[in-house]
Structures are given as C-alpha cells and as structure tokens.
Amino acid sequence: MMKVVAPTSSPHHKLLRLPRSIAMLLRACLIAGAAMANIAKAESITVAAYPAVDQIVREAIPAWKLIHPDVDVIIVSREFNDHHTAMTTALATRSHLPDVMVVEVGYLGRFANSGGLIDLSRAPFEAKQYSDRFVAYTLPQATAKNGELTGLPGDIGPGTLFYRHDLLQRSAVTIAQLTESWDSFVSSGLKIKAATGAYLVADARNLKDVIIRAGLKPGEGIYFDTQDKVLVNSPRFHRAFELARQIRRERLDGNVKDWTGEWSQSLRSGGVATQMMGAWLGGHLANWLAPKTKGLWRASTLPERTNIAWGGTFYTIPTKAAQPKLAYEFIQMLTLKRDRQLAAFRAQDAFPALLEAQDDAFFDQPVAFLGGQLARQLWRDEAAKIRPIPVNKLDSIAAEIVNTALDKVLNDNMPIAAALAEANRFLEYRQRKP
Amino acid sequence: MKLKSTALAPYFFLSPFLLLFAVFGIFPLLFSFYLAFQSWDPIQGIDAMYYVGLGNFRFTLGDDWFWKSLYNTLWLALVAGVPQHLVAIPLACFLQQHFKRLRNTLVGMYFLPYITSTVAIAIMFSALLSTDYGAINLLLRTLADIPLIGQLFPSQNIDWLNRPENIKPAVALVVFWRYVGFNTVLYLAALQSIPKELYEAATMDGASARQQFWKITLPQLKPMMLFGITLSVIGGLQLFEEPFILTNGQGGSDKAGMTTAMYMFKTAFEFNDFGIASAISWMLFAVIVVLTLITRYAFRERPSPPRPAH
Numbered sequence: 001m002m003k004v005v006a007p008t009s010s011p012h013h014k015l016l017r018l019p020r021s022i023a024m025l026l027r028a029c030l031i032a033g034a035a036m037a038n039i040a041k042a043e044s045i046t047v048a049a050y051p052a053v054d055q056i057v058r059e060a061i062p063a064w065k066l067i068h069p070d071v072d073v074i075i076v077s078r079e080f081n082d083h084h085t086a087m088t089t090a091l092a093t094r095s096h097l098p099d100v101m102v103v104e105v106g107y108l109g110r111f112a113n114s115g116g117l118i119d120l121s122r123a124p125f126e127a128k129q130y131s132d133r134f135v136a137y138t139l140p141q142a143t144a145k146n147g148e149l150t151g152l153p154g155d156i157g158p159g160t161l162f163y164r165h166d167l168l169q170r171s172a173v174t175i176a177q178l179t180e181s182w183d184s185f186v187s188s189g190l191k192i193k194a195a196t197g198a199y200l201v202a203d204a205r206n207l208k209d210v211i212i213r214a215g216l217k218p219g220e221g222i223y224f225d226t227q228d229k230v231l232v233n234s235p236r237f238h239r240a241f242e243l244a245r246q247i248r249r250e251r252l253d254g255n256v257k258d259w260t261g262e263w264s265q266s267l268r269s270g271g272v273a274t275q276m277m278g279a280w281l282g283g284h285l286a287n288w289l290a291p292k293t294k295g296l297w298r299a300s301t302l303p304e305r306t307n308i309a310w311g312g313t314f315y316t317i318p319t320k321a322a323q324p325k326l327a328y329e330f331i332q333m334l335t336l337k338r339d340r341q342l343a344a345f346r347a348q349d350a351f352p353a354l355l356e357a358q359d360d361a362f363f364d365q366p367v368a369f370l371g372g373q374l375a376r377q378l379w380r381d382e383a384a385k386i387r388p389i390p391v392n393k394l395d396s397i398a399a400e401i402v403n404t405a406l407d408k409v410l411n412d413n414m415p416i417a418a419a420l421a422e423a424n425r426f427l428e429y430r431q432r433k434p
Numbered sequence: 435m436k437l438k439s440t441a442l443a444p445y446f447f448l449s450p451f452l453l454l455f456a457v458f459g460i461f462p463l464l465f466s467f468y469l470a471f472q473s474w475d476p477i478q479g480i481d482a483m484y485y486v487g488l489g490n491f492r493f494t495l496g497d498d499w500f501w502k503s504l505y506n507t508l509w510l511a512l513v514a515g516v517p518q519h520l521v522a523i524p525l526a527c528f529l530q531q532h533f534k535r536l537r538n539t540l541v542g543m544y545f546l547p548y549i550t551s552t553v554a555i556a557i558m559f560s561a562l563l564s565t566d567y568g569a570i571n572l573l574l575r576t577l578a579d580i581p582l583i584g585q586l587f588p589s590q591n592i593d594w595l596n597r598p599e600n601i602k603p604a605v606a607l608v609v610f611w612r613y614v615g616f617n618t619v620l621y622l623a624a625l626q627s628i629p630k631e632l633y634e635a636a637t638m639d640g641a642s643a644r645q646q647f648w649k650i651t652l653p654q655l656k657p658m659m660l661f662g663i664t665l666s667v668i669g670g671l672q673l674f675e676e677p678f679i680l681t682n683g684q685g686g687s688d689k690a691g692m693t694t695a696m697y698m699f700k701t702a703f704e705f706n707d708f709g710i711a712s713a714i715s716w717m718l719f720a721v722i723v724v725l726t727l728i729t730r731y732a733f734r735e736r737p738s739p740p741r742p743a744h
Contacts, residue, residue, distance in 0.1 A: 081683075085703050092476030092708075110706060114477035255596050257682065262564055393475070397705045400684075407688040411598055426498065433710065434473050434489030 044072035045323045045330055048098035050083040053154065053313055056344040057102075060334055067333075071326060080104070090318075091116040097318040099327035103151060105141055105312040109391030112142060112150040118317040118324060119148035125328055127152060130336060138353050140388035142314050150316050152335040155350035157278025157311035158382040159210065162285070164198070165298045165371060167273045171195035175300050178274070182211065182243050185303040189252045189273070198273045200252040202263050204244040206276050208406055211240035213389065214306040221390040223398035228431065232402060233424040241409055241416045248410045264289050276302060278310030279379040283349025286369040294368065299375040307385040313350065351379060358383075394430055401426050469712035476708050483709075490713035500714060502689055503697040504721070509602055510677070510693065511670030514609035518666060519659065521610075522617035527651060529618070530625045541622060544615030552612075556679030559608050563594040563680075570594070595680060598690035605677045605691055612676070613669070617662050624658035625651070660733040667729055671722045674699065694718045 047057050054077035061073050076098060078086055084107050090097045091114055103111050111117060120127035127149055131139050138153035161179060168175065171192040178188045189200030201207060212222055215236060219226045231237075247253050254272060256262045266272040268290040275281065281289075285297060302308070315331040317324050334340055341357035344350040352358055358380050366372035392398070405423040408414040445452070470490055474483040494500045525544075529537055547555065562569050571591045578587040594604040628651065636646050674695040677685070685692025685700075692700075694714065702711035 088477055088703060088706065091479065094479050110477055114475075114479070115482075116477060116479055255593060256565075257596070257684075260682065261560065262566060265567060393706075400700075400704075403684075404689055407598065411687060429496065433493045433707070434486035 043068075043070060043323065043326065044074055045099040045326050046074045046076060047100040047102070047330070048076045048078070048083065048087065049102040050078060050080045050104070052348045052350070053102050056154070056334070056348055056350060057100075059343060059347060060330075060340055063337075063340065064330060064333060068326070068329075073330070087111070094318075094320050097320045099317065099321040099323045100330055101316045101318055102154075103314050103316050105309070105314065106396075108142060108151065108314055109395060110393055111316065112144040112148070113146075113393060116318055116320075117148075117150040118319050118321070119150065120152065120317070120328070121147075121149040124325070133336065133355055134353050135355060135383050135386075137309060137383075137386045137388040138312070141309075141312070141391075142316075151314035152331055153353035154313040154315055154335055155280075155341075155344060156353045156383055157280050157309060157351065158379045158386065159276065159302055159306070159308040159310040160279050160281075160375075160379060160382065161274055161276050161300045161302050162281060162297050163274040163300060164270060164272075164293075164296055166296050167192055167196045167198050167270060175298070179300055179303045179305075182207070182239075182303050186243065186246055186250070186252065189247070190250060192273045193250075193252060196270075196273070198271055199254040199266070200273055201247065202254050202256045202258065202266060202272050202275065204247040204253040204255070204410060205403060205406060206253075206258075207247060208240040208244045208402075210276055210302055210306055210308065211243060212236055212402070213308045214304065216387075216389060219390070221392050221395070223395060223402070223427065224392040226390050228392070230424050230427045230431070232398070232405075232427060233420045237402070237420055238416060241406060241420065244406060245409055245416065268293065270296075278312075279351050279375075279382075280311065280349050282367065282369060282375065295371045298370050298373050299378060301378070301382060307382055307387070309386050309389075312353070351383070394427065397430060398427055401430075466712040466715060469708050470716050471709075473707075473709045475706050476702075477706055486709065490710045491717065494710060494713050494717060499689065499692075499697060500694070500717075503685075503692050503694040504718075506602065506689075506691065507671055507673060507693040507695070510606055510609065510673055511667065513602070514606035514613075514673075515663075515666040515670045517610055518614045518617050519662060521614050522662070523621050523652075523655065523659075525614075526618050526621035526625055527647065530622060537622075541615075541619055544618050546615065547612045548616040550612075552675040553679060555608065555612060556676055559604075560595070560680060563604055565591050565593045565596070568594070596687050598686065598688040601677075601681065601686040601691040605673075605680055608676050608680065609670075609673065613666070617666075620658055620662050621655060624655050628654045656733060660729065663733075664726055664729055667725050668722055671718065671725065694721075 047054075049057055054075050057073070057075055064071070064073060077083075083102070084104065087101055087103070087107075091111070094116065097116075101111075101117070118125070128139075130152070134153055135156055138156060139149065142151040142153065143149050163175065163178065168178065171188075171194070173188045173191050177184055179185065186200070192198055192200060216222070220231060223230065223232055225231055248255070254262070254266055256266060256272075258277075267275065267285065270293070279299070282297075282299065285291075286294065315334060317327045317331070321327055334344075335354060338354065338357045338360075341352040341354045342360055342362060345352050345357070346362065363376040363380060364374065365376070367375045401423050405414075405419040409416055409419045469483075471485060471487060472483045473486045473489070529540055533540060561567075563571075565571060571594075574587050574592065575589070578584045578589045592600060594600045632650050632654070633646055636650055641649065672695050673693045677691045677693050678696050678699075680686075681691045683696075683700075685696060695718065698711050698714040698718070701707050701714060
C-alpha cells in the first residue's frame with residue numbers, strides 16, 4: 001500500500017492546528033458568503049401569491065427578463081388561506097413583506113384600510129390615470145375609505161350561473177324559464193328534480209349569498225351601509241332567507257358545502273343541475289373538477305339578471321417593500337399589458353380586468369367545455385354591468401353570523417324574523433367591541 | 435475567575451434550549467397576556483395597538499359565540515374523553531392478562547392513530563363520514579336491511595358533518611378513536627408496575643377475579659388515572675385540529691363543531707382581532723386550570739375507611 005504524502009502545509013496552518021473538517025467548513029462558509037453577497041448585489045423582487053396566480057406570475061417572467069435581464073423575480077407561493085394569514089402577520093410586524101403582494105378581493109377591504117399598502121394614486125405611481133382601462137367596478141374595490149388606491153386588478157370573476165344543459169332538456173325547462181326570476185328558478189327546480197332527480201343547487205346557502213348582493217341601494221354594502229349601520233334585518237335578507245328555506249323545504253338542495261368532496265362528486269355525477277359562482281369555475285370544472293362532463297354544462301346570467309362580482313385578484317405593494325418602483329413596473333406589466341392579461345386568461349382562466357384585453361378574438365371563440373357556447377362574450381357583458389359594493393372591516397364576521405342564522409332557519413325551523421333580528425343584534429354587539 | 439467560568443458553563447451549554455424557549459415559549463405567553471388588554475387589528479401594524487383595560491374580557495363574557503364554543507368544547511371533552519378511559523382501562527387489563535408475545539404488536543396498533551398526522555386522519559374520516567359515499571353510512575344501510583335488527587338502524591343516510599346535531603358526535607368519535615390507544619399504553623404501563631404479590635395474596639385469600647380488579651387493580655391505577663384524565667382534560671379543552679379540519683375551518687352548521695380554540699383562531703386570523711383572541715385564550719386557560727384542580731381534588735388521597743369489625 002502506498003503511503004499518501006500530505007502536501008506541505010504553511011506554518012500558519014500548523015500553528016492554528018484546526019481540525020481539517022472545521023477548516024473545510026469555514027472555507028465553505030466563506031465561499032457561500034461571497035456567493036450570497038453576489039446575489040444581494042443582483043436586484044430582485046419578491047412576489048407573494050397563491051396557486052394559479054403564482055403560475056400567472058411565473059409565466060410572465062420571460063417577458064420581464066426582456067426588459068430587466070438582471071432583476072430576478074422570486075415567487076413565494078402559499079395555499080390560499082395560508083397566504084393571507086402570512087400576509088396578515090407580515091403586515092402586523094411590518095417585516096418580511098414581499099415587494100408585490102397578491103390580495104384576493106375578499107381580503108382587500110381589510111388590507112386596503114390597513115395603511116400598510118402603498119397608495120398607488122400618488123406620485124411617482126399615478127395609477128388613477130389608468131382607471132378607464134379597467135373594468136369599471138374594480139378600482140373602487142381597491143380604494144380605501146380615505147381615498148387611497150391600494151392595488152391594480154389582475155383578474156375578475158363575473159358571477160354566473162353554470163347549468164347542466166342535458167338535465168334541463170330532459171326536464172323540458174328552458175334557460176329563460178330557469179333564470180327569469182328567483183321564483184321561476186325554484187319552480188323550474190321542482191320540474192328538474194321530478195324529471196331527473198337532480199338537486200337544483202348544492203346548498204340553499206348559495207341562493208342567499210347571491211340575493212343579499214343584489215339590488216343594493218347607493219351607499220349600501222352587503223351587511224353595513226357606509227355609515228356603519230347594520231343592514232341584516234332588511235327586506236333583502238328576508239327574501240334571501242325565504243327563498244333558501246323554500247329550496248330546503250322542497251328538497252331542492254343537497255345540503256352540500258362548496259369545495260367539499262361531496263360537492264365535486266355531485267358536479268361530476270350530475271347530482272346537481274346548477275352552480276352559481278364566478279366565471280372562473282368553468283376552468284376548474286374543465287381541468288379537474290368534472291372534466292368528463294365536457295359539453296354538458298352551459299353558462300348564463302344569474303336569475304333575475306343579477307350582476308355581481310365573484311372573486312378577483314389584485315396586485316398591491318406594501319409600504320415597507322424594498323423595491324417599490326420595480327414592483328410597480330412588474331404590476332403594470334401584469335395588469336396593463338394586453339398580451340399578459342390574455343396569456344393569463346388562456347392558461348389559468350383568469351378573466352381579464354383590462355378592458356383592451358377583452359376585445360381579443362379569443363372572446364369570440366366558442367368554449368368547448370360549455371358545448372361551444374360563446375360564454376366569454378356573456379361574461380364580458382356581465383362584467384360591464386357590475387357595480388362596486390362598499391366593504392366593511394366586519395364583513396367576514398358578518399358573513400359567518402348570517403350563515404349561522406340561516407343554519408338555524410334551515411335546520412331548527414327558527415322563524416326568519418327572529419333569526420335575522422338575532423344576527424342583527426350580534427353584529428351590533430360586535431360593533432361595540434373595545 | 436476559573437470558578438466563575440465553570441459556574442457559567444452549564445448555562446452556556448443550555449443556552450440553545452433557553453434561547454429557543456424564551457423566543458417560542460415565554461415571549462408569546464407574555465405577549466398574549468399583554469395583548470389581552472389591548473385592541474389590535476394586526477393588519478394595521480404594531481402602532482395601531484391601544485390599551486382597553488378589561489374591555490376584551492367584558493366583550494368576550496357577553497359574546498354568545500364564546501359561550502357556545504365553550505359549551506361545544508366541554509361537551510366534546512366529556513363525550514370524547516370519558517369513554518377513552520372507560521375503554522382503555524379494561525382494554526389494558528385484557529391485553530395484560532391474555533397476551534404475552536403479541537402484546538407489543540397489539541399495543542402498537544392501538545397506538546398508531548395517536549402518532550398519525552391529524553390532517554390525514556381528518557381527511558380519512560371526512561371520506562368515511564360522507565353522506566352519500568361514505569363507508570359508515572354504507573355500513574348502517576347494510577345493517578338496516580338485515581331482518582329483525584334492521585329497525586335499530588336508520589334507513590336514511592345520516593348527514594354527519596352538515597347537521598348540527600351530528601357534528602359533535604362525529605368529532606367525538608374521531609377524537610375517541612385517536613386517543614384511546616394512547617391511554618391504553620398509559621394504563622398498561624401502570625398495570626405492569628403493580629406488584630404480583632398483591633394478586634397472589636388475594637388469590638390465596640380467595641378473592642375472585644372481579645374482586646381483584648375492583649380492590650387491587652383500580653386502586654393501584656389511581657395515580658395513572660389522575661395523570662391520564664388530567665391530560666384528557668387539558669387536551670380536550672384545547673381541541674382544535676380535528677373539528678377544524680372536519681368542518682373546513684368553519685365550525686360546521688350553526689357552529690355546532692366550533693371549539694373555543696377554533697373560535698380563538700378565527701377571531702385572530704379571520705376577524706383580525708388579536709386582542710380579543712388573546713383574552714379568549716386566557717379565559718380558556720382559566721377554565722382549564724379550574725377543571726384540572728377539580729380533577730386533582732376528585733383524586734385526592736382520602737384517609738382509608740376504618741376496617742369493618744368482624
């Protein structure tokens with residue numbers, strides 16, 4: 001066996017007598033440190049997003065690199081709820097904030113009024129100049145009570161009624177009959193149930209959620225008016241509750257909550273004839289919820305020609321962002337560039353909030369999953385009619401309180417007036433909290 | 435000098451733990467206590483915090499949902515907790531008496547649910563409890579078709595997770611299933627430490643198996659029962675994961691499955707009110723302390739009753 005002769009080491013090395021492994025570790029640290037310093041020198045922006053939007057951002061990177069070859073885009077993606085929880089804590093401590101924060105419209109009311117997001121209407125951003133280029137209701141959604149504009153819209157969700165064309169045909173019900181009014185919706189549901197056995201809706205709660213958003217007077221939010229008066233004990237809610245109760249009593253709903261296993265099963269199997277949701281549900285149905293039902297579904301306006309927004313994505317910049325200017329440039333690319341908006345629509349079913357993207361020929365193409373329907377035109381027309389609804393920071397708890405009141409009506413036969421009066425009282429109590 | 439450095443050495447070596455404990459243990463505890471007296475919407479940043487005295491506690495005491503969640507929690511702690519021990523003690527005795535070589539394997543199987551991820555368990559039970567496609571309803575339907583005993587079972591599918599009256603039993607079933615094995619292991623360990631001589635002497639005196647169970651086994655298990663029940667009380671009152679996942683984080687229809695820990699989480703992260711959430715957590719802590727003390731009192735050492743004269 002040959003003896004391996006160690007290379008002569010420097011006297012310093014001998015003096016230090018560092019064990020070899022530690023010396024190597026130190027050297028590795030030095031190299032890594034140098035590498036880190038290099039990375040820090042190269043510019044980057046961080047984008048925090050949730051699924052589907054993270055993909056839209058990722059697909060935009062090549063286009064971004066053409067303008068800014070040396071600015072990297074780091075995407076931090078989390079599950080939808082986790083993302084907003086993480087953003088809540090980041091805003092709470094004003095630390096670990098991304099440069100671009102994606103916010104879903106349901107959270108935007110709270111985030112916009114936080115003071116933690118940059119007012120994009122001010123210099124150097126001046127984003128108000130783009131207000132004519134977006135679908136009309138979007139920028140008001142991102143405007144805080146003090147008039148600050150906190151985000152630009154990426155995509156919108158025009159509320160729509162998906163229905164099973166085949167089940168309607170078998171029941172000799174036309175879509176006009178189904179959607180003429182809420183009463184005709186229910187009576188058509190009875191026919192569908194009799195002919196096919198399918199439920200009209202997955203959950204009676206769905207009806208309530210649409211009806212309480214319809215016919216708002218100026219200055220009215222869903223649960224509160226702009227003066228913070230609680231609106232729950234009002235005709236709008238009474239009617240919504242009555243129709244939901246009728247649906248349950250006639251056994252027209254499966255009492256299945258959205259996004260559960262049973263829900264997707266009923267969408268797949270034809271166990272339910274209609275589903276009200278944002279237009280984006282079409283993509284989910286086609287891609288993973290019920291791909292085998294291709295050609296059986298159609299889309300329509302909601303009953304009684306109700307126009308409501310159902311979901312939507314906004315891009316915002318935290319006040320503590322490290323790279324606000326680059327972040328804004330990135331946001332402009334995602335929201336104001338026609339080709340990016342269309343790419344997101346094609347790949348992720350993210351309906352464009354940018355009006356000029358809505359003129360594309362893609363809108364005139366039939367949607368194969370919806371039996372060749374020109375559904376995108378329908379949604380474009382719907383979106384133009386949607387009006388912004390003022391938000392309140394107690395909206396999320398109000399929604400839960402109203403849902404619980406409806407549970408009591410549907411399950412325990414609590415009189416509607418009593419349930420709504422109780423919900424109203426609960427909310428007024430909430431308002432008095434310290 | 436030298437003495438001093440050796441005196442400090444232990445703290446140096448302990449410092450990783452002490453540091454982590456201070457950051458993740460002590461600081462959150464103190465901070466939440468501080469928060470309980472503040473009003474704070476976290477989204478508005480740390481500057482938005484302001485002192486409200488006992489306001490959060492007053493608000494919570496008047497909040498119907500807090501009381502409802504507390505009722506749900508106590509119900510679940512009782513219905514999921516008591517059967518755990520009623521089953522675990524006889525089960526441990528059975529395993530102790532009738533299995534020698536297979537015992538560890540069996541105990542391992544009973545223990546398995548305890549070390550399985552809660553998320554996996556809840557997803558599995560969501561599937562089992564599904565109204566139209568779940569195995570539990572399928573089994574009940576099959577049983578209902580059997581003549582004679584069929585009438586004992588419901589002929590309609592039971593909506594386990596959407597009907598308020600069914601949610602709590604469904605959650606209790608999952609919690610029971612999950613922790614019964616853990617308690618069995620506790621009791622088995624205690625059984626193995628009971629001196630055999632006691633049983634031998636009792637047998638010599640002509641005590642029956644039942645008498646031995648009541649007069650030797652149970653009294654000897656008392657310290658372990660105190661330990662096991664205390665753990666059940668604390669764990670039961672902090673119940674969060676199982677109902678949270680089974681009800682999709684919503685607490686179920688009419689909030690019938692919303693425990694206090696869940697309500698606290700929702701208050702903090704959905705309603706963005708960290709002050710009230712902290713107040714809820716400290717009130718829950720008070721309830722846990724009181725119930726733990728009651729448990730200890732119930733298991734206190736009593737002076738043994740005077741022997742009956744012959």
